[in-house]
Amino acid sequence: MSTDNIRIQLQILNRTYPITIKRSEEEAVRAAAKNITDQLSRIQRAYNIDQPQDLLSMVAIQLATKAEKLERLRQDEQTVLEEYSQKFHLLLGESEKAE
Numbered sequence: 765m766s767t768d769n770i771r772i773q774l775q776i777l778n779r780t781y782p783i784t785i786k787r788s789e790e791e792a793v794r795a796a797a798k799n800i801t802d803q804l805s806r807i808q809r810a811y812n813i814d815q816p817q818d819l820l821s822m823v824a825i826q827l828a829t830k831a832e833k834l835e836r837l838r839q840d841e842q843t844v845l846e847e848y849s850q851k852f853h854l855l856l857g858e859s860e861k862a863e
Contacts, residue, residue, distance in 0.1 A: 770784070772790060774794070774797040777819070
């Protein structure tokens with residue numbers, strides 16, 4: 765194991781998952797595991813679901829949907845930035861001709 769890697773234990777639905785991650789990713793991985801645990805608890809209370817597989821499936825759908833929305837938003841923002849960049853370069857080109 766690289767010195768940059770660490771082994772941590774994550775607990776989700778009363779199961780422990782040992783994983784090896786980069787030290788720099790520990791905070792993000794632990795936050796993600798907490799997010800999953802929080803969502804599992806919320807769904808379990810809201811829908812009175814006791815089957816771990818059903819809970820995990822619902823959380824997976826929610827997280828995948830959130831990731832998809834963020835990716836679409838990122839793509840839309842990238843398109844807007846490219847459009848502004850093109851307009852900016854056109855304006856620069858016209859102002860240089862005027863000089």
